Every structure is written in structure tokens, then in C-alpha cells.
Amino acid sequence: MIFYIARQPIFDRQKKLVAYELLFRDGFANAFPNVDSNEATERLVENSEFSSGIDALTANNKAFINFTERAICSQLPQVLPKNTIVVELLETVPPTDEVYDAVVSLKEQGYTVALDDFEYDARWARFMPHIDIIKMDFRLMSVAQIKQQMKSHQGFEGQYLAEKVESYDEFNQSYELGFDYFQGYFFAKPEIIQRRSLSVSQKVYLELLEKVTAEQYNPDEIAHIVERDTGVSFKLLRFVNSAFFARRSKITSLKQAVVRLGQEEVRKFVAIIATASLGETKPNELTRLSISRARFCEQLALKDKRYGAEPGAAFLSGLLSKLDAMMDDELSKILGHIHAGPTILQALIEKRGAISFFLATAAAIERIDWQHIERAAGKLKLSSSTVIALYHEASNWAAAVNRDE
Template sequence: MFFYVARQPILNESKAIYGYELLFRDGPNNSFPNIASDEATIRLVEGSEFNAGVKLLTDNNFAFVNFSESALLDGLPSLLPTDKTVIELLEDIPPTPAILEAVQRYKGEGYQIALDDFEYHPDWHEFLPYVDIIKVDFRAMNTAHINQLLKDLRFFTGRLLAEKIETYDEYQQAKSLGFTLFQGYFFARPELIQKRVLSSSQAVCMRLLELTSEPNYHIDSVAELIEQDIGLTYKLLKFVNSAFFRRQSEINSIQQAIVRLGQVEIRKFSALIAAASLADGKPDELIKLSFIRARFMELLAQHNEQYKVEPASAFLTGVLSKLDAMMDNELTVILSGVAIAKEIKRPLIEGTGPMAFFLRTCEVLEQGNWTQLERLAQRLRIKPAQLIEYYQQAQQWGQSFAKT
């Protein structure tokens, strides 16, 4: 499954990249889909941050993202990193007290604020101290209109961005009027980016939404459900490390991630995932293999006395062990923005530690290398027949999810 996003560069006076406006696409044709703006924003945020990572999509430059009135009030921008996100208020957003309060809050958290396709009205005056960038559409305004707008904004201390610049003359005119940021076809058309992402079963997403909607849901039930879906597991870990929490927090199990989030945020996560509807049917062979590894490593941790490993951490290590093959990328890149403990990252990336030994045992069983299995069994102080039995139990467990 793929996630599609178009990015259009925004340049400074030296024609160096300042950032990119991110535009949702639902396929490789690089055109805006026929869906509501709210749905497009939700799918853009979910797909970019929980899969690819906004900073990777923008080469660590600023990401300009459009938000509607409801998205602003619902807190959707908070899912994106504070230091590299410019929150664009769409032109149809009314300057209400609730919107002003939201803008003040986002500004205080470290986001930049931009007003898109701006046309001056006195009601916007009290917003201006919190605004960093005002975007002016050069296709929608003539020279007289732009000059009047600049007079109305004479006390504005932020930056002016000229958008939809299509000719050299328009670029020169914008510079002469004091614009310092520029965007338009004169510089570049939106560039389509395609990223492979993990799909999440729609049935699991909807069940998660149901579970977390209950007044007092059971953490174990939610964790058990999330463990059934590799995509949800990965996205949950990304969510824990999102801008909501402001700092990296090491996670050792899915239960711990759910506890750390709390009821309000886990419900927000569930709603976002369900709304994005990234369903792609039943698990493929790679996902089934991850399930088998996760369950085998959990069983091994429960019954092994030679190496002291938390079963929940062993399970999570197995779940994540095939992400590189699923997402066509290196684990070092995939896990760079995920809040998991070092004892989980180390076996996956460096191949060291007890759980790396557990993973090696999985691989030997997958390959049917009985000679090597004898050696590993000796180190684990478990009979080879017992390891095979654990693996068969794990296969049955993994196959059961393939049928749901």
C-alpha cells in the first residue's frame, strides 16, 4: 500500500528552500481528490506523520499544512512536530474568539501560524501579533488590491508570502513590494511523492474505535486488539512520540504506550486511524510472519530461565522485526522517530542483546536449520523439541489472525 503526497517548494529571497506546502493526493495522478477538505487534512496528517514522517517529506524544512476550522478546534495540528510545522488557516475560517484562542495556544506551543489567501478585515487585527506569515494570492488580486492590502498590514511584523507566482515579472513585482517568501509555478509545480506504508485492517480499526469509546475501557483488551495489526502497532508508537508529548519516551510494551497516552489521547488516536480508512484487506505473508515471531518470542521469554526478558518487550520486538521488508526501507530510518526502548531497538538495528538471540532462533526455525537449532537450544537450556513446539503454537496463533 502507498501513501501519496504532493509538495510544492516555498522559497526565500535567495531562492533557497524555506519549506514545502504539503498537499494530499489519493493516487499517482497528482491531482486533488474529490473529497472534503477535512478528510483530506486528516488523511494527510495520518499518512505523513504516522508513516513517512513530516520531516523526511520536507527534507527537514518547514511543512506548510492547511487546516479547516474544525481541524484547528479539534487539535489536529498537535499531531505534527512543533519546530517544523506552519499551520495554515484556510481562507474560509471565520475570525471567532474560539479560533483566536486556538491560534494563541498553537503559537505558544511553538508552531508558526500562516493565513492563507488572506484578504484584510478589521476582525483579523487582533490575530496579527500571533501570525508569522501572510500568504497573498497573486492570481486573485490586481496590483491596486495588493497595494491596499499592504497598507492595511503596515503594522504587521511577520513575513509576506506571494503565492501563485507564474512569471518572472510577478516575482520581481512581489520582491519590490516587500514579499520575502515565494511560491508558484514559476519556481516549481507540486512534486508527487510516493511512500510505501503499512495498511491497517478496517475491521480492527473500527473495533478499536468501539472499544476506546466505552467509558471505562480495559487496557488489556485495547492492547490485545492493537497487537493484531502491525500497522496500528507502528502508528501507535509514532503517536506516542508525536508533538502531543514534546519529548521522546521509551516504550517497552503496547500496554505501556496505552497507559502513557491516557484515555483522551488513545480515543483521539483511534478516531484518527478509523477516519483515515487505510484498510487494505487481510494480512499478507510478511505480517503473518511477524505475528508468528512475536508470539514465539513471547513464549520463549515466558519459559526461558537463561535470559531474563520481559514477555511484552519480546512480543513487540517480534512484531517490528519485519518492518523493513514491509516498508521497503531500513529499520534505522523507520524506527528513528518511534518511541521504543533501547533494549528493543538494539536487537532490531544492531543485532545485539538477548532478544537478538531470540530473533536468531526464529530465523533458524523459519529456515529449518536443525543443526543450528541444536546449538541455540543448548545456549537457551531448552530442548530443541520444546522450541519446535513453541514455534508451532506461534504458527497456530499467527494463522488465526490471517483468517479474521
């Protein structure tokens, strides 16, 4: 059940991840084929696997969850812990006396309440002191309309969240309008494409990526780069000695790491460190997204041998797929700089082959395109729930790696 849930990240004004919205309405046709949205919501929220798995889905951040009128009035949100969720009233919920009483009750019990896709009318006036967050669809209204809406929210002392923020231009616009939170994948796109010289550290990390993505991988060349740069050496040794690997004895050199972990694993984690370091000035969610894609593509390559995709190349392609957003430059230019091999170029630039298909499936899950997911699952001869489960597992793996990197 839980694997029919998708999520979208929510950031604060410092571009720090603070929550996810959990979205599952569009998946009801698969999860609950013979019930309406009210009953589906009720079954899902009451499912113990869902309530116990929220923290894993959100990496211990808050979860925004949509509720229908019936769910609100039947006190369904109270099934879930108040410190883990934001109760989001769907735009279809009317401002009735019963809904008002339910909202007041939620607030008295310590829940956070949000209004989704909100457009003000006078019937909502009495609700305003009890609402914590108002969500506004940044694409449905002009800047002038948004300003007018904000002025009309008399008695509201909460915070504003801009939805569907898909570029840095939109982030900057909504930021200037005074929004407190921003939902969407703006962070996964380049901020400004510009020509600029690389820093010394960037050159080192790009050189590392060049070596680990080479068709003829030479671990001695990696060792040479790591040993000559104390910063890289420190990061690698800190990582391989982290709780993620749960080693009893400390690893003190790259050669020892190769012996303990294996050549391919070291190659993989050196690539993670280099990529994460290139994205240090960006929201941490971008690094997690890249690692999630890497793991997801690798697992699909391992699971479906028919495509002949090499798992290592699948992992690296997923990992590098957001380098343009990390470095604010064209992906083709960055991959040219590191002399990426033909398999990676085919997947990321030419958009051809099995790995490109795996990446397109990951992107469909991220943007919650259920029809695309179902088609991809059919080609993979897997159920939609299995494909989404693989992505959630990849996200959890990425969160663990990113925490210890």
C-alpha cells in the first residue's frame, strides 16, 4: 500500500528541505480499484504500514497530507501523530460549520493545518485565525492576483507556501512576494547558465569523475588523485569509516578501502563524494535526488537483464544526471569536460538506450506521472507498486549515504 505514495519536496527561504507533500490520490485506481477517494484515503491513513512508515518516507521531515471533507469531519487526521504531519484541506473542502469545528478541534490538539490551492472568499474569514499555512498555486494566478489574494486574508497570521515552483525564476518571484515555503523541483534545474572559471576544488572533483567514469577504469589513478589532495582523502576516509558501512576496524587508506569494499564499490562511492562536493552550494535535496536516481537505475539494471544495461554505468549515469543543476552549466559541456564514455553520453545526452529509459522512469516517479510509471512498469514486466517501491528503497539508501557522506 505505502508504495503507491509519491512525494514532492518543500523548502524554506534558505532553500533548506523542511517537508514533503505525500501524494497518492492519482494512484487510487491501482491501490483501491473499486472505492472512491474518500474511502481510499481512509483505508490508506488507517493502514498501520503507512502510519509507521511516514518518517521513512519523509526522512524525518514533516509530511503534508491531503484530506477530504469527510476525512476531516470524521477526525481521520487524528489517527496520525500531530508532530509528523500537516493536515492539508483540499480545495474541494467547503467552509461549513462542521468543517470549522473540525479545524478548531485539530488546532486545540496541536495539529498544523494548511489550506490547499486556496482562493479567498468571505466564508473563510472565521477560519483564518486557525490556519497555519496557506498554499497558493503559483501557476494558476498572476503576480497581481497573488498580491490581491494575500491582502484579502484578514486575520491570517500564518505562513504562505508557493506550489508548482519549477524554476529558479519562479522561486525568486515567489520569494520576492513574501512566500515562506516553496514546493516543486526548481532546485533540480540550473539557476543561471553562465561561463565561469572552475575553482581548484571543482577541478579536482571533475578529474575524479573523469577517472571513475572512464571505460577503462584504473584504480591507481584514483589513488593518485586522492593521495595528493588532502580534502578528498579526508572525505573518502571519513565516509568509508562512517556508520553507513558499520566497520569494526578503521580504514586508513584508499588501498585498504579497495581491499575491504571491493574495487567497484570504491569507484561508486568516490563518484558519490565527487558529485556531492560539486553540489555543496545547492540544496542538499539535489544530491539526494542524484544518488536516488543512481541507485534506482542500478537496481533496475540488476533486476532486468533483458536490456543488457551494465549496473555500474547505470549507477554513474543516474548520479551524473543532475550535474547541470549542480554546476549551473550545460550537461553536455560538463560531460565533455570529464570525457564521459559513450554509454553515459547515450543515456544523458542522446536520450537513448536502456539507462535512458530507467532515468525517464525515475523522473516520472519524481513528477508523479502515474500513466508513465504504469507504461514503464509494463515494459519492465513489473507492477507499478514494485517500481515505486524500488524508488523508495533507493531514496532511503540515498538518505543514508548522504547523511554520512
